[in-house]
Amino acid sequence: MLGDMMGDSLTITSIMNFAKQVFSSTEIVSVTADNPRHRSTFGEAFERTGQLANALARLGCAEGDRIATLAWNDYRHFELYYAISCSGYVCHTINPRLFPEQIIYIANHAEDQWVFVDPAFVPLLEQAQAQLTSVRGYIVLTDQSNMPETSLANAMCYETFIADEPSQFDWPELDENSASSLCYTSGTTGNPKGVLYSHRSTVLHCMGTNAGDVLGLSSAEVVMPVVPMFHVNAWGTIYGAAASGSKLVFPGPKMGDGETLAALINEEQVSLALGVPTVWLALVNYLEETGTTVKSFKKAVVGGAACPLSLMKAMDKHEVSIHVGWGMTEMSPLGTYNTLLPWMHELPEDEKDKYRLKAGRLIYGVDMRIVDEAGVALPWDGEASGRLQVRGPWVCKAYYKMEASEAHLPDGWFDTGDVATIDPYGYMAITDRTKDVIKSGGEWISSIDVENAAMGHPDIVEAAVIGVPHPKWTERPLLIVVKKPDANPKKEDLLKFLDGKIARWWIPEDCVFVEEIPHTATGKVSKKDLRDQFREYSY
């Protein structure tokens, strides 16, 4: 027997309409290249969203078209998120920190039609545009007075582009399963893979992560996403803040700048902010160097990488409590979130720290399990460690334009490439990775690309790269080399050899020589053994 309830579609448009009605005076404050403090409200932003939707329709955009953004966190990017998705197009957020070949691959694979770009990234696109096969034009995110000279084809200035359009727009009735946004991840080997979110998955993720034991967003919170809007929709906060009426503060290009972050927190009374550990390290360093305090700041959500205990302690001193979250691009992104159970607050400090450092408990809506090599589920005893697998309505079932089999879905579970334990209270802790990548400052480094570049050196027999702990970047690559018997290369020369062959920030800071690199039974380099061997190494 079916229930008798209404079946309204779960769409991002419903979030927009709700925020427009209920929270129109809630503020959005942004740092942009052309304004150190731009102030607006949800009401004003959604008026402009309507103007932008009319302007996009004027361009002749059709349902399902991919429209790209290459932009920092600010109010214009916010408007793009809503105007593109709610018009029935797909908002494709591109990570400008990728190197040009990857950006070209991603934009061509997605068949992006138009690109909205921050002035800072115009030179990047000027170099790439000859190879961008589907792009019809570029809209620069600024006003006419700050519009740069550019060789970009069909370049327009954003403010001029929307200026003459009415704010009234006839938003289409969308199927909740229609695609809303697209984000590529290079967190696995091979070319970056696209994750195509739907309106439904986005709304459910928003509801799941706004829950009290998770982000707990509300109209009393002032939220600052320091996680970029090109990293999985700024972990969902762009929707979550609108659905709960939280004031939004956007740091624009000043993401890693402790001074700007502290100023924004104090001027705007930020209470909750989200970012990778590197960002909070920059803030804490600034606070300690200058004696600045951040009284309104209560919760820092750390995700994308493990959080060092020293950072947690340093933030404790400023009465900011760090909450670890875990997730992936493939999971919209949140899967677990760390809130202590009431009795845990009474534990001795070091016992409590053990729980705080874990990746947290499941969020309602996601299911997870750990399995052994044979795929058999392991107990939640805090000891057994296995491959972490997830499923749920905001977990991807295939990568964009790829066969479902390429998404590693044994029995309908998504294999995360992380290895974890889960304790009897449901707290998951990441212990290792099966995927062969390194995460530095929240961005991926392909160990294989670094190894291949190193192997080009004539004095090397074999090279392997693993991630090792780093105080600032959480993880940095370490090059491990077997040299030819008759050769005696200097480590500085080997590292210099990589210059120009891979992105500069991918180059390891150190190289160590070994007699032999361990291999698995199938002849592959055993990264697990190497990581064990270098467990004590740290930058």
Ligand code: AMP
């Ligand atoms: P991405 O798709 O770029 O968001 O990266 C997702 C991956 O980042 C996960 O599969 C983990 O390997 C890593 N990651 C995310 N959050 C955490 C965390 N709290 N602790 C350790 N690793 C994490």
